[in-house]
Structure formats: C-alpha cells, structure tokens
Amino acid sequence: MALATVPKSAAGDATISRRRAANHSRARAQAIPFLLPALGLVAIMLLVPFAVTVYQSFTSDNGITSSFIGLQNYGDLINDPSFVRSLANTFMWTIGTLILPVGVGLLVAILTNSIPGGRWLRFAFVLPYAISGASTAVIWGFILRSDGALNQAIRFFGLTPPSSGWLLEWPNNTLVMIVANTWQATGVCVILFLVGLQAIPAETLEAGSLDGASGARLFWHIVFPQLRPVMIVVIGMSIANSLRVFDLIWLLTKGGPGSVSETLAVTMYRQTFILSDYGAGAAVAVVLAIIVVASSWLYLQRQLKKG
Amino acid sequence: MNGMRISLKWAGVTAAAVTLSLALGACTPGSSSTKDAGSGSITLNGDRSDFVAAYKIAGDALSKVGGSTIDPRNVPSTENYQQVIRSSLQTNSTTDLVKWWNGYRLQDLARSGGLEDLTTQWNDAVQKGWVSPETKDSFSYDGKVYGLPLYKSYWVMFYNKKVFDKVGIKPPTTWAEFMSNNDKIKTAGVAPLFSTQEAGWTSFIWFEEILSKLDPDFYAKLMKGDAKYTDPTAQKAMAIWSDMSAKGYFTPADTAWDSEPSLFQKGTVAQVPMGTWRNGTFTSNGMTSQDYGAYVLPMVDPGAKQSVIVESGVISVAAKAPHKDQALKTMDEWLNPDVQTPWVNKIKDTSANPKVITDDPTLKSVTDQVANTKPTELNRYWEASPPALIEGGVQILASFMVNPSQSNIAPTLDKLQSLADSEWAKWKAGK
Structure with a gap:
C-alpha cells in the first residue's frame, strides 16, 4: 500500500519505458529467424513468380525467345473481343456463384438443421463436395451433351430438347456450367453455415422466442445476424473460387465452341499453353490477379471493418 | 544455454533449407x-x-x-x-x-x-x-x-462393315455414291458420319477433307498462305459442308471425342474420318477386318486426280x-x-x-488403294500452316459447326482470313 503512494520520478518512468522498448525490440529481433522460413517460402513460391509474370507480360515470348514490347500485350487484350467475352463470363460466374451455392447452401443448412432426419438429407448436398472438379466435369458431360442423359430424359417425357444443345451456345453453356459447379460447391457452404447455426447460443433463440419472434422474423432478426462471420468467409471463398474456375470449363467445353465460354483463367491457359504466347498469357494472369486481389481486399476490408 | 538453444534452432532452419533445396533439385527434369x-x-x-x-x-x-x-x-x-x-x-x-x-x-x-x-x-x-x-x-x-x-498416317474413311451390309451399300468410288450412301445410312437410323468439335482440334477434319477433295491445289496454296479463305473454292467447300450438316449426316457437334471408337464399334455411327493412327485403337478394342474397313474419300469432281491427306x-x-x-x-x-x-x-x-509392309489387313488395304490410285499427298491441316493460325482456325471452325448455316459461311471465312493475315505476318516476322 505504501509503495502505491510513493510518487514515481520522471527519470524512473523513462528508464522503465526504455527498458521495455529494448526488451520489445529484442523480442522482435529474436522472432525474425522464426519468420524467415515462412517469408522465404512466400517470396520463392509467390512473390518471385509474380514479379517474373509481371515482367513476362511486357514481352513477346513464345516459350523459346523473348523480347520486350512494353504494354502491347495489354493493348491487344483490350482490342480482343474474345477477351471482353471472357471478362463477361468471369463476371457471370462470380454473380452466379454468389447467388447459387451460397443461397442454396444457406437454405439447405437451415432446412436440414431444423427438420427431423435432416442430417441424412443433407448428405445428398454435401457428398458432391468430396468429388474432384475433374470428376464433376465428366459426370456433367454425360448429362449435358446432345446425346446425354438430360436430353434422353426430356425425350422420355415426350418433350423436345433444345436443338442448340446445352454446351454449344452462349450464354446457355456458361449458365449450365454454373449449375454444375453449384452442385459440387454447395456442400462446403452447407457445412460452414451449419457450423455457424450450431454456434448460435440456444439462450439467444429462446429469448427471441419469448419476445414473440418466430419463423421468418426469428430468422432475419436473430439467426441471420449471428451467421455474419460465417457469411463473410463463405462469400469471400465463393468470390475467389469463381474467379479461378478452370477445370470444369476446360473439361466440358474447352472454353468453346470458339472461345464463347472462356473465363479469364481459361483464356490465360489457352494463350500460354495452346498458342504458346507466354507474354499474352502473362498479361491475362496479371489482370486476373489484380481482379482477385482487389475484389477480395475490398470485400474483406469492408466486412471486417463492419465486424 | 540460451545461445546454444538459438544455435540449435539455426542449425534446424539451415538443415530444413538444405533438405528443401535438395528436394527441389531432385524434382528438376534433368x-x-x-x-x-x-x-x-x-x-x-x-x-x-x-x-x-x-x-x-x-x-x-x-x-x-x-x-x-x-x-x-x-x-x-x-x-x-x-x-x-x-x-x-x-x-x-x-x-x-x-x-x-x-x-x-x-x-x-x-x-x-x-x-x-x-x-x-x-x-x-x-x-x-x-x-x-x-x-x-x-x-x-x-x-x-x-x-x-x-x-x-493416311487420312481415310473407316467404315463399319456390319452397318454397310445391313444397309446394303459398298464403299463409294465417287462423291455421288458417297452422298447416296449417307442418305441410305441416315434412313436406316444410323448416324452416317462422325463429327465433333468437342476435342478442339477435331473441328478442322471435315473442312480439310471436303476442301482437299474439291481442289487439292487450292488446299495446298491456302495452307501455304498463297490463297485466301474468302476465295470461291473455300466458299464452295463450306457450302458442301453446310449442306451435309443440313441433311443430318453428322453426329452432334458436342459428341465426346473419346466415345468415337465405341460409337463406331457399336454401329451407332457408320463412318469415321481419321488418320490411320486410329487403327491401333480399333484393333485393341477387339475389332477385326471382318468388322471394319477403310477407303480413301473420292474426289468431289469425278475427273479430278485423287488426293489424300497425310500426317x-x-x-x-x-x-x-x-x-x-x-x-x-x-x-x-x-x-x-x-x-x-x-x-x-x-x-x-x-x-x-x-519397303515396309504392314501385317494389318485394314492398313494393307489402304496402302494398296494408295499404290493403285497414286494420289496427290497433302499435309494435314494441323501441321500445314503456322501453329497459331491453326489453333485460332480450329476455334473459328468449331463455331461454324455449332451454326453450320449457309448464312454463317461468309462471316466464318472472313474471320479465318483476318486471322490468316495477322498470323502469317507474325510468322514471317519470326515471332
């Protein structure tokens, strides 16, 4: 008690503060060796390739010889109608992936969480998530081709399937591929939303019910706000996944016919590995990277600030 | 003690780095x-x-x-x-x-x-x-x-003998017979000709086959950049292709390329235009010369000298x-x-x-036909022009296969010529 009443001198304060700062600096310095392997790996595996890709986008590179051409690859991309279509498809994929897997995932999680036997029902939605993208494409190829299961089923019911085919005309091909992706990607959304639903304290729901809230009102005012942290993760993941979708498109349409169903990831692959135009492919990669980083950063910054 | 712990940690980090670099080194192609x-x-x-x-x-x-x-x-x-x-x-x-x-x-x-x-x-x-x-x-x-x-490899038309026997037709010796055979096969409820753009590259097959059987010299010039895709001969070839599509001779444009051998073996499709390299797949699937044969597609003009695509x-x-x-x-x-x-x-x-004689009866029949007709040998489309022109060309032809109408011929050929102009310029500049 006596010690507490003794006034501290200004010099003493400064000494303690200096000592604390020194300790802090030493602790930080000692932490550096622990960070180095992780930093080194990020630099080697991510930053160096990115820097090389940015440089490559300023070159005319056929994989064998390379020459610096400045911004020409970017100029060519802007004037290429198939690149504009590819951007539009990427946008469609992003919107589609936000609405369908996230919306369907939320619906399935809520319904199967509240009905008896729901845990068994949700298996039907969760299991496709265990299937790889390539297998999903093969399965949906059997379904969607002109001689596939869907058209056979339509004929079985005495109807006429569309003459254009499901995978042959834009925007039908992009839309059906978004549906195929929804079938596969909904599972992870269901799992994450279930985690969120089960983390809501029963007391909160009980309090809401006692206050007279029920059904949709209980959901919108009590449940939905508490799903917010999970929603941030699910939407963030969906945005990133939609921007880098490749395997499903490549195996179902190869980005065609022509290039009508290409997204930026497919355009990047075609320019680089089919046309051997590594410079143009790198330019598409840079544009895609900027869109992915900018959209993720904007979204997360906004959401986390709100949180 | 503390210093010893730190040096041990550094040793650990160094060992991990060395291990990683060795592992990466082991992964190099060399x-x-x-x-x-x-x-x-x-x-x-x-x-x-x-x-x-x-x-x-x-x-x-x-x-x-x-x-x-x-x-x-x-x-x-x-x-x-x-x-x-x-x-x-x-x-x-x-x-x-x-x-x-x-x-x-x-x-x-x-x-x-x-x-x-x-x-x-x-x-x-x-x-x-x-x-x-x-x-x-x-x-x-x-x-x-x-x-x-x-x-x-010679590019020939493989045909299913059982389907031909059922329909009562023989391998055609003229273009008119070829078309009449297709009509009869179609009437019998079988797809006469295999065609798909699903694998990407496969979209050039019918353009190449029809054009090379219509005018081999023009085909050779077009491939070398000495003729234009918009020339009347190319327009005529596209019109023939469009007409054959309208008659329902082809399988759907999104048919899986991998399913071609099984569709052919089952008799779902009667004829398959393909290089003789595909012969190995047919034989390994158990097909014999009793099941299938091969013929060189006749010329559109009966008086013209026979040509064949080689690869x-x-x-x-x-x-x-x-x-x-x-x-x-x-x-x-x-x-x-x-x-x-x-x-x-x-x-x-x-x-x-x-001088090498093959022991395969189907291939033997192809080499005999080649020996008898001594056709003009033309390079396959895939290798006959600069790669970037071909890769872009197959995309444009794939789009045509989805809409093979007469009205889509001119826009398709315009796009092909525009691509040819830019890609030939790049090729000649050494890019």
Whole structure:
C-alpha cells in the first residue's frame, strides 16, 4: 500500500519505458529467424513468380525467345473481343456463384438443421463436395451433351430438347456450367453455415422466442445476424473460387465452341499453353490477379471493418 | 544455454533449407531425363502413352543394327508435353530424342535452334530407298532436315462393315455414291458420319477433307498462305459442308471425342474420318477386318486426280542432347526396315519407309488403294500452316459447326482470313 503512494520520478518512468522498448525490440529481433522460413517460402513460391509474370507480360515470348514490347500485350487484350467475352463470363460466374451455392447452401443448412432426419438429407448436398472438379466435369458431360442423359430424359417425357444443345451456345453453356459447379460447391457452404447455426447460443433463440419472434422474423432478426462471420468467409471463398474456375470449363467445353465460354483463367491457359504466347498469357494472369486481389481486399476490408 | 538453444534452432532452419533445396533439385527434369538412361540407352520424350512399349521394341531392334536402345519418357497431356519440350530443349535437361509433329510445328521448333540437323541421315535414307524424297519439305526448315518420320498416317474413311451390309451399300468410288450412301445410312437410323468439335482440334477434319477433295491445289496454296479463305473454292467447300450438316449426316457437334471408337464399334455411327493412327485403337478394342474397313474419300469432281491427306509424327534429336553422338548414330538406322517393321506392327500404323509392309489387313488395304490410285499427298491441316493460325482456325471452325448455316459461311471465312493475315505476318516476322 505504501509503495502505491510513493510518487514515481520522471527519470524512473523513462528508464522503465526504455527498458521495455529494448526488451520489445529484442523480442522482435529474436522472432525474425522464426519468420524467415515462412517469408522465404512466400517470396520463392509467390512473390518471385509474380514479379517474373509481371515482367513476362511486357514481352513477346513464345516459350523459346523473348523480347520486350512494353504494354502491347495489354493493348491487344483490350482490342480482343474474345477477351471482353471472357471478362463477361468471369463476371457471370462470380454473380452466379454468389447467388447459387451460397443461397442454396444457406437454405439447405437451415432446412436440414431444423427438420427431423435432416442430417441424412443433407448428405445428398454435401457428398458432391468430396468429388474432384475433374470428376464433376465428366459426370456433367454425360448429362449435358446432345446425346446425354438430360436430353434422353426430356425425350422420355415426350418433350423436345433444345436443338442448340446445352454446351454449344452462349450464354446457355456458361449458365449450365454454373449449375454444375453449384452442385459440387454447395456442400462446403452447407457445412460452414451449419457450423455457424450450431454456434448460435440456444439462450439467444429462446429469448427471441419469448419476445414473440418466430419463423421468418426469428430468422432475419436473430439467426441471420449471428451467421455474419460465417457469411463473410463463405462469400469471400465463393468470390475467389469463381474467379479461378478452370477445370470444369476446360473439361466440358474447352472454353468453346470458339472461345464463347472462356473465363479469364481459361483464356490465360489457352494463350500460354495452346498458342504458346507466354507474354499474352502473362498479361491475362496479371489482370486476373489484380481482379482477385482487389475484389477480395475490398470485400474483406469492408466486412471486417463492419465486424 | 540460451545461445546454444538459438544455435540449435539455426542449425534446424539451415538443415530444413538444405533438405528443401535438395528436394527441389531432385524434382528438376534433368535428374529424370538424362541421368537415368541405362548404359547404351538414349532417352526419348513423347506424349503418346500407347507408344511407350513400341519405343522399347524399336530400341531393341535399333541396338541390333548398330544403334542404341531407347529409354522412353511420357507426358500424357499434349499441351503439357509441348510446354515441357519448349522449355527443356533450351537446357541440358532435355532428353536425347523428342517426338514432335512435322510441317510448321517442326519449323517452329527448328528455327529456335533447339534441334539437331538430320540432313545427313535423311540423305542416307533416301539413297537406300527408305523414305520418299518428295516428302522432304515437311521435315525441313531453311533447307535442312530436322526430323525423321515416326510413321506415315493416311487420312481415310473407316467404315463399319456390319452397318454397310445391313444397309446394303459398298464403299463409294465417287462423291455421288458417297452422298447416296449417307442418305441410305441416315434412313436406316444410323448416324452416317462422325463429327465433333468437342476435342478442339477435331473441328478442322471435315473442312480439310471436303476442301482437299474439291481442289487439292487450292488446299495446298491456302495452307501455304498463297490463297485466301474468302476465295470461291473455300466458299464452295463450306457450302458442301453446310449442306451435309443440313441433311443430318453428322453426329452432334458436342459428341465426346473419346466415345468415337465405341460409337463406331457399336454401329451407332457408320463412318469415321481419321488418320490411320486410329487403327491401333480399333484393333485393341477387339475389332477385326471382318468388322471394319477403310477407303480413301473420292474426289468431289469425278475427273479430278485423287488426293489424300497425310500426317507424320516426327522423331528429332535435341541440339543439347546429353548423348548426341549416340542419338545421331541411332537415327542413321531409324528408317531401316528391320527397325520399322516391328515398330509399325506394334503401333498398328503405316511406315514412312515404302519397303515396309504392314501385317494389318485394314492398313494393307489402304496402302494398296494408295499404290493403285497414286494420289496427290497433302499435309494435314494441323501441321500445314503456322501453329497459331491453326489453333485460332480450329476455334473459328468449331463455331461454324455449332451454326453450320449457309448464312454463317461468309462471316466464318472472313474471320479465318483476318486471322490468316495477322498470323502469317507474325510468322514471317519470326515471332
């Protein structure tokens, strides 16, 4: 008690503060060796390739010889109608992936969480998530081709399937591929939303019910706000996944016919590995990277600030 | 004590870094492609898994005539394979031999300086009568030969004999008979002709077949950039293609390419236009000469001289091959009949050596037809123009297959010509 009443001198304060700062600096310095392997790996595996890709986008590179051409690859991309279509498809994929897997995932999680036997029902939605993208494409190829299961089923019911085919005309091909992706990607959304639903304290729901809230009102005012942290993760993941979708498109349409169903990831692959135009492919990669980083950063910054 | 702990940690970090660098080093292509070859073996890289056993058989035959045995590598995806070759050819990590394609695809690689000059080997083979000298251009760049033919595939129409017997038709000898056969097959409820754009490259097949049977000279000029896609002959070929589509002769444009052998075997589709390299797939599926045959598609104009599309895979020696002398010596004997006979009997295709007789009855019938009609041999579309023009061209042709109407002919040909103008300019500028 006596010690507490003794006034501290200004010099003493400064000494303690200096000592604390020194300790802090030493602790930080000692932490550096622990960070180095992780930093080194990020630099080697991510930053160096990115820097090389940015440089490559300023070159005319056929994989064998390379020459610096400045911004020409970017100029060519802007004037290429198939690149504009590819951007539009990427946008469609992003919107589609936000609405369908996230919306369907939320619906399935809520319904199967509240009905008896729901845990068994949700298996039907969760299991496709265990299937790889390539297998999903093969399965949906059997379904969607002109001689596939869907058209056979339509004929079985005495109807006429569309003459254009499901995978042959834009925007039908992009839309059906978004549906195929929804079938596969909904599972992870269901799992994450279930985690969120089960983390809501029963007391909160009980309090809401006692206050007279029920059904949709209980959901919108009590449940939905508490799903917010999970929603941030699910939407963030969906945005990133939609921007880098490749395997499903490549195996179902190869980005065609022509290039009508290409997204930026497919355009990047075609320019680089089919046309051997590594410079143009790198330019598409840079544009895609900027869109992915900018959209993720904007979204997360906004959401986390709100949180 | 504290200092000792820190130094132990540093030792741990250093050990981890060394382990990682060793692991990464072990992953480089060099370790797998150059050092593992057995004594006396040379390495070969390819993209056809069904050729791996045949390379070993050819290598055994080569070693008996003074060459080396072959230790084959395989990259299953053609796209990945092309990238692997393009990057590894510039380094010492390359294999000694590489499988490639002839025509402009070979020129593309040769002008980078990545391949060894094989003119001496070619001239020796010509002197011995092991290869036709008139095919030299499709293996050359700037007057020098950079690859020897791996095989020589003729593009023919495979037909299902059971369907033909059921419908009561025979292989056509004129274009009119071909069209009448298609009508009869269609009426019998069978798809007359296989066609798809699903695999990407397959969209050129019917454009190439119709144009080369309509006017072989024009086809050759168009492929060399000396004629235009918008010329009347190309328009006429597209009109024939459009008319055949309207008559319902073709399978849907999104038919899976992988399903072609089974559709053909089951008789769901009666005729398949394809290189004789596809013959091996049919035989390995259990089809025999009782089930299927092959004919060269007749000319549209009955008076015109017969033409046939040919395609050759290429075997080349890397300029930086680790066992270059051994590889070159082996290439001296590649076209030797003692090597070619077991090789083509294994891959079930025809040899570029005219002295090699195949033991496959369907292939024998093709070589007999070629010997009888002596057709003008034309390079396949895939290898006959600069690669970027072809890759863009197949995309445009795939779009036409989705909408093969008469009104879509002019826009399609305009796009092809515009692409040809820009890609030929780039090719000539060395880009």
